[in-house]
Amino acid sequence: MTDKRPEMGITERELNALTRDLDDLHQTTFPGVRGMLDEFSANLAGLARGAAKNRRGFLLGVGGATTLGLVAACSSSDKGASTTSTTAAASTAAGATYEGDLKVVALAAALENLAVTAYTGALDAAGKGTLGTVPPAVGVFVQTAMKQHKDHSDAWNGVLSKAGKPTITDAPLSITADQVKALGEAKSVPDVAKLALGLEQAAAETYTFATANVGDAGGIMTAATIQPVETMHAAILHFILGEYPVPDSFIGVEKAVKPDVLLAK
Amino acid sequence: MHHPIDERGLRELLVESDDLQSDAMRSAKRDLGDYVDAALEARSESRDPGGQWPGWGRAGLAVGLAGAGTLLAASPAFADTALDVQALQTAASLENLAVATYKTALTLPFIGGADANGVVKAFATKTMAQHTEHAQAFNGAVQKLGGKVQNDPNAKYAAVVQQAVPTIKGAGDVVALAISLEDVAAQTYTKNVGQVSTAELRQLFASVAGVESQHKAILLAVKALLDGGAPQLIALPPDAAKLPDAAGSVGFPDAFFPTDKASPVEEGAVK
Numbered sequence: 001m002t003d004k005r006p007e008m009g010i011t012e013r014e015l016n017a018l019t020r021d022l023d024d025l026h027q028t029t030f031p032g033v034r035g036m037l038d039e040f041s042a043n044l045a046g047l048a049r050g051a052a053k054n055r056r057g058f059l060l061g062v063g064g065a066t067t068l069g070l071v072a073a074c075s076s077s078d079k080g081a082s083t084t085s086t087t088a089a090a091s092t093a094a095g096a097t098y099e100g101d102l103k104v105v106a107l108a109a110a111l112e113n114l115a116v117t118a119y120t121g122a123l124d125a126a127g128k129g130t131l132g133t134v135p136p137a138v139g140v141f142v143q144t145a146m147k148q149h150k151d152h153s154d155a156w157n158g159v160l161s162k163a164g165k166p167t168i169t170d171a172p173l174s175i176t177a178d179q180v181k182a183l184g185e186a187k188s189v190p191d192v193a194k195l196a197l198g199l200e201q202a203a204a205e206t207y208t209f210a211t212a213n214v215g216d217a218g219g220i221m222t223a224a225t226i227q228p229v230e231t232m233h234a235a236i237l238h239f240i241l242g243e244y245p246v247p248d249s250f251i252g253v254e255k256a257v258k259p260d261v262l263l264a265k
Numbered sequence: 266m267h268h269p270i271d272e273r274g275l276r277e278l279l280v281e282s283d284d285l286q287s288d289a290m291r292s293a294k295r296d297l298g299d300y301v302d303a304a305l306e307a308r309s310e311s312r313d314p315g316g317q318w319p320g321w322g323r324a325g326l327a328v329g330l331a332g333a334g335t336l337l338a339a340s341p342a343f344a345d346t347a348l349d350v351q352a353l354q355t356a357a358s359l360e361n362l363a364v365a366t367y368k369t370a371l372t373l374p375f376i377g378g379a380d381a382n383g384v385v386k387a388f389a390t391k392t393m394a395q396h397t398e399h400a401q402a403f404n405g406a407v408q409k410l411g412g413k414v415q416n417d418p419n420a421k422y423a424a425v426v427q428q429a430v431p432t433i434k435g436a437g438d439v440v441a442l443a444i445s446l447e448d449v450a451a452q453t454y455t456k457n458v459g460q461v462s463t464a465e466l467r468q469l470f471a472s473v474a475g476v477e478s479q480h481k482a483i484l485l486a487v488k489a490l491l492d493g494g495a496p497q498l499i500a501l502p503p504d505a506a507k508l509p510d511a512a513g514s515v516g517f518p519d520a521f522f523p524t525d526k527a528s529p530v531e532e533g534a535v536k
Contacts, residue, residue, distance in 0.1 A: 133506070136508075145517070228477075231478055235479035239483065240503065240505060245482075246388075246479040249398045251471070251473075252473045
């Protein structure tokens, strides 16, 4: 590739080499994540088979693994109510394909697929000229972020597959139609960047929430190692939009996507 | 040096950012309070074998306030207040070091002085303030749990900074040092998520890890532009058309955030 911008002190070839080095680093990191996911899968598979406890004794049994969103609050002074709610939640979840931690895994896979869909749509729109002139750096951002979201989706689907559950290959979420519609109406790079920023923030906050609400140690750490990547995507998108890139001192959970948004049952 | 920056616009962005941050801070403080209550409750109930699993009630309430369901609290066997205090103290030590490093950096002409890029200076200032808030949050939790607050910088990395300072010749060197510190902090907190004993503390560490990783992302992008001799492209808004292609990906090198550089839980604990 030739240097497109001679005023730059660093060539694109050098920057691309740097990117390749970073990609190598990612490939080095990935086996560790795979090991974590394998253990998570084994734990969930054991749960799916009705095992009372997982191999590390960390994951709670089905009775304790209540479905998210079904119990809003359990006060410490009302332990009886807490127990009742837990039982009700387990009963409500009976017969569902995805329940407990697996529902969070399915939600995560769907969210990642939605991000891939959005970035794919952005690339398609860019190719058709709908978004006007797309800066090359923005194109590289979209391609790289899309690949990472695909990696995340593959990871979560690997867990579902090993747990004997159907994988989530699209985005069965009640929010998907609106997101796709908004993407279709985008007329510029900032329009798409704002849409992507919303998805990245939602994903990051969902994973932040998941760290406190997933029961399995492997699942917790998988969410914990993906969340910073989504926040990094968000920071770069803020920058592209001309906004201050790190606006908050703490990542919140107000924008977290709730499991009941998942349409796959 | 040319600084194509709208200073007024940047100040307005920072004001907006501060408003958003204040909301997030209130939420974080509420979560911290819930965490402390849950941990204290856990310590109390661990003396009562007949008691319910620690953290369940308060943590469930906290999650309910956040707008969604229940959580899976750690059993008494996993509740370890001493380890939690150590993790918080180590986190505070990393934050204290970050604050001190940015403070020193802002005294340098090419970071906080007349030769500084306006965006880099604003970023260093805001980031230092965010690290101050993180330190206060971690130490606040330590104090409420009956531990000793950690006011010192992390000794291991303070030595690294001390060794690096005489070699600093420009903004790129400072940014490289800052990347190292942000990376260690982010990796430490990411790993802490899997080490601490309650849901609230897991969420707190994840919440801060996400912010440190954002600092790292922006610093990586800034460093690439500085190293490339294009500081004029470090601007808000950026001239995106002139950014090198690979600048779009240099800020987030890993699909899964690593933890191999994480500090051990006890590294910054108060002796």
